Amino acid sequence: MRHSVYTAVKLNGTGGRVFIDVQHKHDYTEAEIIRQNPAMLPGGVGRPRDCIARHRVAVIVPYRDRRQHLNILLSHLHPMLQRQQLDYRIYVVEQVYAKLIGREL
Numbered sequence: 001m002r003h004s005v006y007t008a009v010k011l012n013g014t015g016g017r018v019f020i021d022v023q024h025k026h027d028y029t030e031a032e033i034i035r036q037n038p039a040m041l042p043g044g045v046g047r048p049r050d051c052i053a054r055h056r057v058a059v060i061v062p063y064r065d066r067r068q069h070l071n072i073l074l075s076h077l078h079p080m081l082q083r084q085q086l087d088y089r090i091y092v093v094e095q096v097y098a099k100l101i102g103r104e105l
Contacts, residue, residue, distance in 0.1 A: 044090035053087035
């Protein structure tokens with residue numbers, strides 16, 4: 001079996017496999033993500049241009065001190081949601097306190 005730096009994930013309704021680079025050798029920047037996703041609107045909003053979306057989706061991403069990981073996620077998430085013809089908005093929620101996310105304050 002051949003080793004690959006990509007993980008192929010089969011998702012129903014996305015038009016095929018999604019290939020995710022698991023080695024993350026590329027440093028994604030906000031400007032690159034915007035350039036690669038011209039259909040994306042300001043504020044992490046995406047809407048189909050040629051139809052009215054049947055579904056609206058809010059994606060909430062907890063974030064703390066890992067800008068590179070966030071950029072990798074967004075570089076894969078935007079194209080996947082756009083292929084599904086969704087009306088979506090991505091909310092990045094930054095943790096303020098030093099405690100773990102999902103724990104009591």
